Amino acid sequence: MERLSSFSLLLQKSDCALTVVENSEEGEGGAVGSEESQEEVTEVVQPSEQWKTLSPGQAVPAGSHVRLNLQTGQREVRLGEEQLKYWTEEHSESEKSSINPDELKRSMKKIKQVLNQDSVSSKFRPMEELKKDMAQLDLLVETDVQIMRRLLEQFNNSSSTTEQRLKVLLELEYLVHQVDNAQSLCSLGGLPLVLQGLNSSDVRLQENSAFVLGSALSSNPAVQVQAVEGGALQMLLTALATAQPLRVKKKVLFAVAALLRHFPHAQLHFLSKGGFQVLTELFRADAGGVLRARIVTMLYDMISEKELMSQSGLDLVSDESHQERVRQYHQVPVEAELLEKGWCGLAPQLLQSTEHDHREKALRALLAMAPTCWHVYRSDTSLLGSLRSLQEQYHDMVQSEMIIGEESSYYADILELVQALQVRMK
Template identity: 75%
Template sequence: MCGGELSVCLRGLKQSEDSTDRDTLPVSASHLLIPPETVTMRLISSRARGASFSCLTLVFLLLLHCHHIPGIVGQKSDSALTVVENAEGGGEGEGGDEEKEEMGNLEVLQPTEQWQTLKPGQAVPAGSHVRLNLQTGQREVRLGEEQLKYWTQEHREGEETQSSFSPDELKKAMKKIKEDLNPESVASEYRPLEELKRDMAQLDLLVETDVQIMRRLLDQFNSSNTTTEQRLSILLELEYLVHQVDNAQTLCSMGGLQFILGGLNSSDFRLQESSAFVLGSALASNPVVQVKAVESGALQTLLTILATAQPLSVKKKVLFAVASLLRHFPYAQHNFLSHGGLQVLSELFRADGGGVLRTRIVTMLYDMISEKELISQAGLDPVLDASHEERVQQYSKVSLEEELLEKGWCNMVPQLLESTEHDYREKALRALLAMAPTCVDQYRSDGSLLGFLLSLRDQYQEMVQSEMILGEENSYFSEIVELIDALQVKMK
C-alpha cells in the first residue's frame, strides 16, 4: 500500500519537474467527482518512463521510512487531488458504499464558463475541466467542452422558447383584435362632443369653433371699449383665420367686411395697414369674397387710399389687396379701369423712387395681361367648361392694352430696368415682353432702351460665364439673358 502511494507521488514529482515552464496542469475529470481531501493525483508523464533507475532509488529510500509513518496510510491530504469514480459509474467492491456516502457529504461547486478556485471541501460535477495552478497552488475548475457546448445550446433554445407564443396567448390576442375592431366598442371609448363641452365648461374651459371665434372677435372689434391695440390684435387673428376659404366667406356673411372697410377709413395708419392685410388675405383665390367686396365698394376705397398721401407700409398692403381683388376677376378689372385705376397707379409709379411699389405695380399689370392672353389662347381649343365663353366675353370688355398705351406705360415700365435689384429687372423684362404686342413701336423709337438692353445682356452674360466656370448651369442669370434676347427679337 505504501509502495503504491509512493509510486504515484514519484510520478507527480517527475511531472512537476517536467512542467516548470507551465503555470497550470490540466486534469481530466470526465465522469468523475473530485473530493478535495484526497492524497494523490494522477499526473503521468511519458518522460517518467525513461527515468526508472531514479524512481527505484527513491522508492528504496522511502520504504525504509514507511514503518515510521504508518498513520499516514488511509489519511487524505488537503493539498492533493484524487480521481474518484462517479457514483453512477457503479464502482464495485466493499468500498463502494463508503465512497458513495463520503461523496454525498461533499459540497458540489457548480462550474461556469470562467475559471473558479476550488476550495477544500468542494467537489465538481462529472465532465468538468479541472486544472492545478502551479503559481498559486490552487485548484481551478470550469465547464468542460461538452458541458459548455450543451449549456450554450440549451440557453439559446430557452431564449427561442421564451420568444414564441403559446396557442392560448395567440387566441387571446386574436380575441382582443376583434374586440378593438368592433364599432360599438370603439364608440364606447369616446365621449360625445357635447358632453365634453359640458365638462370643460364646468372646468372653466371654452372650446370654440372658428365661426364662434370670428363672432367673438367682431363683437370685440365693434365695442366702444376696445382700444386701438386690441383692435390691431383682433385684425391679426382674423388675418390668420381668413386664409381658409370657408372662414373668409363666413366672415363676410357675418358683416365682417364692413368692419374691415371701416378700418381702411380709419385715421390711424396702423389700422389701415392691418385692415388692408386682412382684406387681401380674404380676397385671395376666393371668388365669393371678391364679388361681395366689389359690391361693397371696396375697390373705390382702396383706390382712394392709394391716391392720397399715406405711409409706404400702408400703400404696400393696399396694393396687395387690390391685386388680390383683380386677379382672375375680369369684372373687377373692368371696374378698376373705368374708375381710373391705371391713372392712380401711374402717379404712384412716378412718385416711388425706391422701386418697391414700382415692382408690385408692374407685377400686377403683368398678371392682368397674362390672364387675358391665356383665356384667348384657351379659346382656340375645345370648350373646357360651360362658363368658358362667358369668361372670354368678360375679358373682352377689359380694354387693358389701350389703357396702357394711352397712359404712357410703354415708356414707364422700362424705367424699372435701371434698378440694381436683379428681381426688379426680371419682373420688368417679363412685363415688357407681355406688353410688346401693344408697345413694340414705342420700344423701337426709344433708342436708350435698345442700348440699355445691350449693356444689360453683356453684364449678365459675364455672370453666366463666371457661374459656368464654377460648375453651375441653368442659373438665374441665364434666364435673364434669355428674357433680354427674347425682347430684342420682338424689337427687330
C-alpha cells in the first residue's frame, strides 16, 4: 500500500518547491514554495479526477488537492471539489498545457464571480416578481365587513347548498363576537337572514342560526334593540314552544338569555308574550336537567339585575339616564310572574340534580327569589329536607378537604349558600 503525506509535508521534504497560482481581486498573483528555492512557472498542470504526478517547475490552480507519495517520492495532484464543478471544457483538453499566468488568473477570477452570482441569485428574487406577488396579496386582503358581505350573499344565494350555508353560519359566529362586526351584520341586512334560519326545516340550520344570533346579541345593546324591533323575540319563543331537538333548544335559550340580559324593554316584551309560561313548560319537560339549569340561571339574572339597579339608584338620583333604567326595570313584573307561574315550587326541584354546578345555580336563584317566595319555601317540606341533606353532604366534603390541607374550596362555597338559604327560611 502506498504511503502518502499531506501538502505541508511536501513543502518540507521536496527538492523542488511547488508553486500554487492564486487569484486576487487586485489582479496580482503569487507563488508559495520553500525558502531554499523557487522556480519560474513555465507550465500549469490541469488536474483531473485521477491523481497525476507533478514535475519540477509545474504549478497547479488554487483549490487543487496535492499529496506526496512517500514510496515514489513524487508529488501528485487532482481536482478539488469546486474545480470539478466549475472548470471549463477548454482547460480539460489535455493534461498539460502552456498557459499564461495572467490568463489563469483571469479564469480563476471568473470562477469566483460565477460563485458570487449563484449565491446572490439563490437568496434574492427579482424585484418585478416581488411586486407581482405583493399586488396579488393586496387583492386577497379583505376587511371583516367585506368578508361578512360575501358570506351573506352566499347564504342568501338560492343555489347554495345546506352544507355551504352551515359553513357560512360558522364563520359568521366567529366574526360577530366583536361588537362592531355584530352591528355590521345588522347594517348589511344579515339579521333577517339569520332569523330566517330559525324557521328552517333543517335542525342544523336552526341550531347554528340561534348560535349566531346569541353571539351577536351578547353585550351589544345596539343589536338587542334591532333584534327586538325585527321580531326576534317572538321567533325564539316559538322555537322553544315547538318540538325541537335538545341541541336546538340549548342554542335558542342562549339567544333568549343574551337578548334579555341588561335590557328591561326586552324583558317586558318577553313577559307580555308569555315567556314565563314557555319556560315553565320547558322546565317541566326537561328530565335531564340541562335546560333546567339554563332556565334557572336566566331567572336569577333577571331578578338580580332589577335588584341591583334599584339599590344603586339610591346613590344616583341626579343621573337621568340611570333613573330611566330604574323606571324601566320597575315596570317588569318579574316577582308577580314567578308567583303566578309557580316558580317558587319549581326552581327547588333543580336541587335534586347530582351535578354540583346545577345545585349551585339553583341555590343562587332560590336566594334571589326568597323575598318573593319566602312563605312558599317555609311550607315546602321537600325543600327543607333537601337543604338538610345538602348541608350534611357538603359539610363532610369540606371536612375531608381540610384534612388534606385545602383551606378553601368550591364545596365550601356551596355549603355557605345552603346555610344562607336556611337562615332566610327561618
